[in-house]
Amino acid sequence: MDLGINPDELVTCMQCGLCLTACPTYRITGDETYSPRGRIALMREVQDHGAPLTSEVLDAFDTCIQCRGCEPACPSGVPYGHLIEQTKASLTQQRHPALRSLLLRPLTMPRVLRVGSSALALAQRARLVPPPIARRLGLPARLPIRRPALRSTGNDVQLFTGCVMDAWQREVHLAAKAVLEAAGFGVRVTGDDAPCCGALHLHAGLRDESQRLTDRVTAALDPHVPVLVDSAGCGAHLKEHSGLSVFDIQEFLAQHVDRLPTVKPLDLKVAVQDPCHLRHVQRAHAATRTVLRPFVREIVELDDDGMCCGAGGAYSVLEPEMAGQVRDRKMSSIDRARPDVVASANPGCSMHLAAAGVSTVHPMELIAQALKG
Amino acid sequence: MSDLVSDLRAVLGDRVRVDAAQRALLRRDASVFEGGSAGPVCLCDTTEEVQQVVRIAIAHGRAIVPRGAGTGLAGGAIPLADPVIVSLSRMNRVLEVDTDARIAWVQPGVVNLDLSKHLAPLGFHFAPDPSSQQVCTIGGNVANNSGGPHCLAYGVTNAHILAVEVVLPDGEIAVLGGLDAEPAGYDLRGVFVGGEGMLGIATRVAVRITPNPPAVRTLLLSFATTREAASTVSAVIAAGIVPAAMEVMDQRIVIAVENYVHAGYPTDAGAVLLAEVDGQSGGVDIDAERIANIGREQGATSVHLAEDDNQRALLWKGRKTAFGAVAQVTPNYYLHDTVVPRSQLADVLDQVYEIAERHDLLVMNVFHAGDGNLHPLLLFDAREPGVYDRVHAAGAEIVKASLAAGGVLSGEHGVGIEKQPYMSMLFSDDDLDHQERLRRAFDPACRANPGKVIPEGHSCADIQHLHAVPEGVWG
Amino acid sequence: MTLADFVTEIGDSGPVAVQGCRTRWDVGGPLDPSARLVTAPSGIVDYLPEEMTVTVLAGTTVAELNHALLARGQRCALPDRHGTVGGAIAVGENHTEVLGRGTLRASVLQVRYVSAEGKLVTGGGPTVKNVSGFDIPRLLTGSLGTLGLIGEVILRTNPLPATSVWLDSVDADPFAIASIVLRPGAVLWDGTRTRVLLEGHAPDVAHDRTALGGCGNWTEADGALDLLPHRWSLTPAELRSLNGNFVASVGVGTVWRDHPQPRRELSEPVRAISERMKANFDPTGRLNPGRSVC
Structure with missing residues (x-):
C-alpha cells in the first residue's frame, strides 16, 4: 500500500539503530517492531514491498507515542515525526476516520467542552463516574466545576489558552499570566477566538482537519506579537504548523528571567519532567530549569534522559497498556530522584502522572506561588 | 514446519514473532548488507528460555542467530536461511555489582552506556566505549570484542570480561572463564569473546569494572596535514606515553563537524588530533605537557588544552557526532x-x-x-x-x-559477512582451517550463526542444507 | 635455526614435544617418554618500540627479551622464571605485577606455530588491535603445547613507568590498597606483611605514598615478596580467608603456597569442548603427549 511517504525522507534512515534506546516502546518491549528503526523498516515493507497491513504491522504504528525522542538520537537527521504522521494519516483513511473525528469534535467547540467538562465534574462528585473508566480516560482526580475568569491585561504577548487545558487546568493559565505580569508583560488571553490547535488531530492521523484548526488559530492571532504556550504539545505543533511567532512560555521567560522579582524560594525539591515535545521537538527544555531555579530550593534531574512518560496526547487513552508500562519506567526514575513534587510543562504528562499518584504541578504554578510569597 | 512455531510458543507465549514484515526487520543489522532472511524471532527473558529455544531449533534442524541491538557494521547479526533468531535485548538487568572485587554480573541485553551510568554513582565504569555505546549491548560487545576511543590504554572488551555463561550450540549451558585469577583449562572465555555469535549465546556476563580516573586532560592539536598528525601519534607512543585516547580527524570531517555542532574545532587545519590522558593530577599534567611539546615538534600549528569539563565534553561531542555531521553532507x-x-x-x-x-x-x-x-x-x-x-x-x-601495509582486516567491527571474502588475503588455507577447527570444537554441527567469518570452502557446508526450508512456510 | 628448520624438525608424525629451559617441565602432567624433544629457534626478529610490538622466536629466553626491551625503555607482560618466551606462553601464567603490566593473554598479538600435521600456522595479527577471525593466540596461550608448537610470537610491549618503588608494611590492610592507590603495579600479602608496587610519574607515586601513610607504616623494599613454589588460582574475595604459608596477589587472586592446589575440575560441557578442541587440533595426539590442561 502506498503510505504516501516521500521516498527522499525514507532513504535518510540508514538503519544504524542509534535510535533504539531513545524509544520508550522499545525500552519496554525489547522488540524492534516497536522501535523507530523497526517502524521505518515496516513503512518500507508496506510502501515499497507491498507487505499486508497485518494486525502486527498496524499495532507497531499504533503504539508509537510520537514522542520523537528518536530524533535527537538520530545521526542522520531522519524526519521521523513527519514519517509517522504521514503513516498514521494514511492508515486513518482506512480505519474509521469519521469516528476519530467525532471523538475529537468537542475539542473544537470550547463552550461545549467546558459545559461537558463541568457536567463530568458534577458526575464525578456524585460518584457517577466509575474509577476504572475515569482512569481509562485519564481524567484528573477532581475536574473543576467552575473556572475562575481569565481576562486580558495588555498586548505585549499572547497567551494561548487552547481547548482541554482551558477546561480542565485553567489555573495553569492564571499562574502563567501572573508570572508574565510580574515580569511586566501585558497579556492578551487568546480564549475562544483560537481554541484547539489541532495537535491531537494530527496525532490521530486526521491531518486535513488538523491543518484547518491550526489555520483558524493562525488567522485569529497577531503574527507580530509573541504567542506563548504553556502546553508543550500545543507549542510544538504551533511552531511546526502555524506561521505565528511561537514560544514555549518557559523558553520566553528564560530570556527575561532578570525581569522577575527576587523572592524567597519555595522550600521544595522539584524534579523537572521534560515533556517530549518540549525536549525533543522544541528542544527548549533547558529553559524550564533557568526559569524555575530561583524560585525553588532544589531542582533534581531524572536519570532517564528525558524518556517519554507515556502520556502522548490521547495515547494513554488509546493504548493504555503500553502507556502504563512506559509510565512505570518513569515512575521508577521519579522514585529514585525522591522529589517533593514533579514539575511538568505539559497538561497531558501532568494528568498521566497524577493518575498514577505522582504529585505534579506546572512550573508556572510554582513560580506564581513563590511570587505570592 | 509450523510445529517449530508452536513449540517455540509453548515456551515463550506471545514473545515469538512470525509476521513476515516483523521478521523482515531483522534481515539486517547496521551494515549495508542485504540478503538476510529471518525465521521466527524469539524474545527471550531467561537463560533457560534461550536453552529451550536452542533445543527446539536443533530438533527442527534450524540454525540459531543471536541478536542484541543489531548495531553491528559487518553483517554479523544478519540471519542467513531463515534461522531462529534469539533476541536478548529484553535480558537487560545488571544482576550484581561488587566494587571490592571490581566485578559486575550483567545480562547480555544491558546497554553498554546504561552499565556505565549504573556504575557512575559508585565511581566506576565499563571501559570499552564503542561509538554506538548508547545502544549496543554487552552481549554484542562480547560477540564482537568491541573497542572504542578509550581502548588505547584500557584494552578492548576481551580485557574486561572475566566469565561468560553461555548456551552452547548443542543447548548445554556452560560457564566459560571464572572469577579466579587464572581459570583452569584452555582459555575458552578468551576465545568466546569475539566469536561473533558462532560459538554460542552469552546469557550472563561477568565484566570487570574500572574506577573512574580522578584527573583527565584533553588536548586538541591542529596540524597542516594528516601526515603530521599521524607522525605525532607515533612520536607520542615512541616517547613512552600511552594516552587514554588519541583520535585524528581530517579537515573534511572537521568542517562537517564544526558546521554541525560548533564544538570549536579549527576548520582551517589540515587535521586535528584529540588526545586524552587520565589518571592522577600530577601525572596527567606531565603527560599533557609532553604531548603538547611533541605535537609542536611535529609541526602543530596550535595546541589547545581543554580548560574544564564543559570544554572537554564539547570536544568529545564533536568527535562523537562525526557520523551525524556526515549525514548532513x-x-x-x-x-x-x-x-x-x-x-x-x-x-x-x-x-x-x-x-x-x-x-x-x-x-x-x-x-x-x-x-x-x-x-x-x-x-x-x-x-x-x-x-x-x-x-x-x-x-x-x-x-x-x-x-x-602490514595491517589487518578489522580492529573492532569484526569479520561477519563484510570481511569474509578478504579472510584468505590475510590467512592461508591452513590458518583458516585451524580457525574452523576452533569453531567446530564449540559447534560441531555448525548451528550457531552459520555462514559468517570463515570463508566458504573452509567452513561447514551445511549452510546449503539450511537453505532447504520449504517455500511458503512463512506465507 | 630458523622457523622453517623448526617446522621440518617437528615433521608430521610421531610424538613430539618442545623443550625450553625445562623450568616448568611438570606443569600439566609428566611428558610421555616416547616424545621426541625439539627446541624452538631463538632470537628477536623485529622490535618496533614505536609500535609497542616485538616479534620474537619462541626459544628466546625471557631474560634476553627483557634485556632488549629495557634498552628501549619498555617491558612486557611475560613473567621471567628463567625460561623461554615459548615456555612462558605455553604455560600462560601472568607476571606477578599483572596489575601494572596487563595479562599475558592480552599481550600475545600473533602466534606462529607448527600444527600436528606439520604445517606452519598463523593466528592473530601484527597490530595492537585486531578482531580479524577467531582468537587463536588466546587459545594457544596456556595450552601447554597440546594444540600446536609455538615457533614465533608477536607481543605487545609497554613503556616502563617513569618511577617505581616497592613499599612494605606489617600493619596495613592489603584489601584497602585498591581504594587508596588508583593503579598499583602489584599488591602482595603474606598474611602479615603487605608489599605494594607503586609506579608512574614521580608526583603520582609521591601522592600514593603519602596516601598510603594513612593506613599503615611503610618502608621501602627492594622487590616483591619471595614467592612459594606452588601457584594457586583463587578469586580475589577468597584471599581474605587464607591461612598457613602463602603469598597472595591481592586484587588478582593468584596465591603462591607450599603445597599444590587441588585439581580444579572442569564442568562437563567445558570438558567436552576442550576434548573436541584437542581432537580437532591434534587428531593423533602427537603434540606433548601426556600433558593436559584439563
Whole structure:
C-alpha cells in the first residue's frame, strides 16, 4: 500500500539503530517492531514491498507515542515525526476516520467542552463516574466545576489558552499570566477566538482537519506579537504548523528571567519532567530549569534522559497498556530522584502522572506561588 | 514446519514473532548488507528460555542467530536461511555489582552506556566505549570484542570480561572463564569473546569494572596535514606515553563537524588530533605537557588544552557526532574499519584518498589513531544507480591497501559477512582451517550463526542444507 | 635455526614435544617418554618500540627479551622464571605485577606455530588491535603445547613507568590498597606483611605514598615478596580467608603456597569442548603427549 511517504525522507534512515534506546516502546518491549528503526523498516515493507497491513504491522504504528525522542538520537537527521504522521494519516483513511473525528469534535467547540467538562465534574462528585473508566480516560482526580475568569491585561504577548487545558487546568493559565505580569508583560488571553490547535488531530492521523484548526488559530492571532504556550504539545505543533511567532512560555521567560522579582524560594525539591515535545521537538527544555531555579530550593534531574512518560496526547487513552508500562519506567526514575513534587510543562504528562499518584504541578504554578510569597 | 512455531510458543507465549514484515526487520543489522532472511524471532527473558529455544531449533534442524541491538557494521547479526533468531535485548538487568572485587554480573541485553551510568554513582565504569555505546549491548560487545576511543590504554572488551555463561550450540549451558585469577583449562572465555555469535549465546556476563580516573586532560592539536598528525601519534607512543585516547580527524570531517555542532574545532587545519590522558593530577599534567611539546615538534600549528569539563565534553561531542555531521553532507555513508601499523597511517591515508577519488566518492577520515585503527567514511547517496558497486570496489581497495601495509582486516567491527571474502588475503588455507577447527570444537554441527567469518570452502557446508526450508512456510 | 628448520624438525608424525629451559617441565602432567624433544629457534626478529610490538622466536629466553626491551625503555607482560618466551606462553601464567603490566593473554598479538600435521600456522595479527577471525593466540596461550608448537610470537610491549618503588608494611590492610592507590603495579600479602608496587610519574607515586601513610607504616623494599613454589588460582574475595604459608596477589587472586592446589575440575560441557578442541587440533595426539590442561 502506498503510505504516501516521500521516498527522499525514507532513504535518510540508514538503519544504524542509534535510535533504539531513545524509544520508550522499545525500552519496554525489547522488540524492534516497536522501535523507530523497526517502524521505518515496516513503512518500507508496506510502501515499497507491498507487505499486508497485518494486525502486527498496524499495532507497531499504533503504539508509537510520537514522542520523537528518536530524533535527537538520530545521526542522520531522519524526519521521523513527519514519517509517522504521514503513516498514521494514511492508515486513518482506512480505519474509521469519521469516528476519530467525532471523538475529537468537542475539542473544537470550547463552550461545549467546558459545559461537558463541568457536567463530568458534577458526575464525578456524585460518584457517577466509575474509577476504572475515569482512569481509562485519564481524567484528573477532581475536574473543576467552575473556572475562575481569565481576562486580558495588555498586548505585549499572547497567551494561548487552547481547548482541554482551558477546561480542565485553567489555573495553569492564571499562574502563567501572573508570572508574565510580574515580569511586566501585558497579556492578551487568546480564549475562544483560537481554541484547539489541532495537535491531537494530527496525532490521530486526521491531518486535513488538523491543518484547518491550526489555520483558524493562525488567522485569529497577531503574527507580530509573541504567542506563548504553556502546553508543550500545543507549542510544538504551533511552531511546526502555524506561521505565528511561537514560544514555549518557559523558553520566553528564560530570556527575561532578570525581569522577575527576587523572592524567597519555595522550600521544595522539584524534579523537572521534560515533556517530549518540549525536549525533543522544541528542544527548549533547558529553559524550564533557568526559569524555575530561583524560585525553588532544589531542582533534581531524572536519570532517564528525558524518556517519554507515556502520556502522548490521547495515547494513554488509546493504548493504555503500553502507556502504563512506559509510565512505570518513569515512575521508577521519579522514585529514585525522591522529589517533593514533579514539575511538568505539559497538561497531558501532568494528568498521566497524577493518575498514577505522582504529585505534579506546572512550573508556572510554582513560580506564581513563590511570587505570592 | 509450523510445529517449530508452536513449540517455540509453548515456551515463550506471545514473545515469538512470525509476521513476515516483523521478521523482515531483522534481515539486517547496521551494515549495508542485504540478503538476510529471518525465521521466527524469539524474545527471550531467561537463560533457560534461550536453552529451550536452542533445543527446539536443533530438533527442527534450524540454525540459531543471536541478536542484541543489531548495531553491528559487518553483517554479523544478519540471519542467513531463515534461522531462529534469539533476541536478548529484553535480558537487560545488571544482576550484581561488587566494587571490592571490581566485578559486575550483567545480562547480555544491558546497554553498554546504561552499565556505565549504573556504575557512575559508585565511581566506576565499563571501559570499552564503542561509538554506538548508547545502544549496543554487552552481549554484542562480547560477540564482537568491541573497542572504542578509550581502548588505547584500557584494552578492548576481551580485557574486561572475566566469565561468560553461555548456551552452547548443542543447548548445554556452560560457564566459560571464572572469577579466579587464572581459570583452569584452555582459555575458552578468551576465545568466546569475539566469536561473533558462532560459538554460542552469552546469557550472563561477568565484566570487570574500572574506577573512574580522578584527573583527565584533553588536548586538541591542529596540524597542516594528516601526515603530521599521524607522525605525532607515533612520536607520542615512541616517547613512552600511552594516552587514554588519541583520535585524528581530517579537515573534511572537521568542517562537517564544526558546521554541525560548533564544538570549536579549527576548520582551517589540515587535521586535528584529540588526545586524552587520565589518571592522577600530577601525572596527567606531565603527560599533557609532553604531548603538547611533541605535537609542536611535529609541526602543530596550535595546541589547545581543554580548560574544564564543559570544554572537554564539547570536544568529545564533536568527535562523537562525526557520523551525524556526515549525514548532513550526503544521506548515506559506509564506515570502514581496518588496522595498520601506526607508522604506516599517513601512507595508507594517502592511498585511501586516492582510492576514493578514483571511484568518484567523497571520503572523510576520523579514526582511533593511537591504535592505528582507520575508519574511512565513504559518502554516497543510495538513490544514485550503481553507487553501491563503486562503494564496495573502493572498500575492497582500502582493505587491500591496509593489508599491503602490514595491517589487518578489522580492529573492532569484526569479520561477519563484510570481511569474509578478504579472510584468505590475510590467512592461508591452513590458518583458516585451524580457525574452523576452533569453531567446530564449540559447534560441531555448525548451528550457531552459520555462514559468517570463515570463508566458504573452509567452513561447514551445511549452510546449503539450511537453505532447504520449504517455500511458503512463512506465507 | 630458523622457523622453517623448526617446522621440518617437528615433521608430521610421531610424538613430539618442545623443550625450553625445562623450568616448568611438570606443569600439566609428566611428558610421555616416547616424545621426541625439539627446541624452538631463538632470537628477536623485529622490535618496533614505536609500535609497542616485538616479534620474537619462541626459544628466546625471557631474560634476553627483557634485556632488549629495557634498552628501549619498555617491558612486557611475560613473567621471567628463567625460561623461554615459548615456555612462558605455553604455560600462560601472568607476571606477578599483572596489575601494572596487563595479562599475558592480552599481550600475545600473533602466534606462529607448527600444527600436528606439520604445517606452519598463523593466528592473530601484527597490530595492537585486531578482531580479524577467531582468537587463536588466546587459545594457544596456556595450552601447554597440546594444540600446536609455538615457533614465533608477536607481543605487545609497554613503556616502563617513569618511577617505581616497592613499599612494605606489617600493619596495613592489603584489601584497602585498591581504594587508596588508583593503579598499583602489584599488591602482595603474606598474611602479615603487605608489599605494594607503586609506579608512574614521580608526583603520582609521591601522592600514593603519602596516601598510603594513612593506613599503615611503610618502608621501602627492594622487590616483591619471595614467592612459594606452588601457584594457586583463587578469586580475589577468597584471599581474605587464607591461612598457613602463602603469598597472595591481592586484587588478582593468584596465591603462591607450599603445597599444590587441588585439581580444579572442569564442568562437563567445558570438558567436552576442550576434548573436541584437542581432537580437532591434534587428531593423533602427537603434540606433548601426556600433558593436559584439563
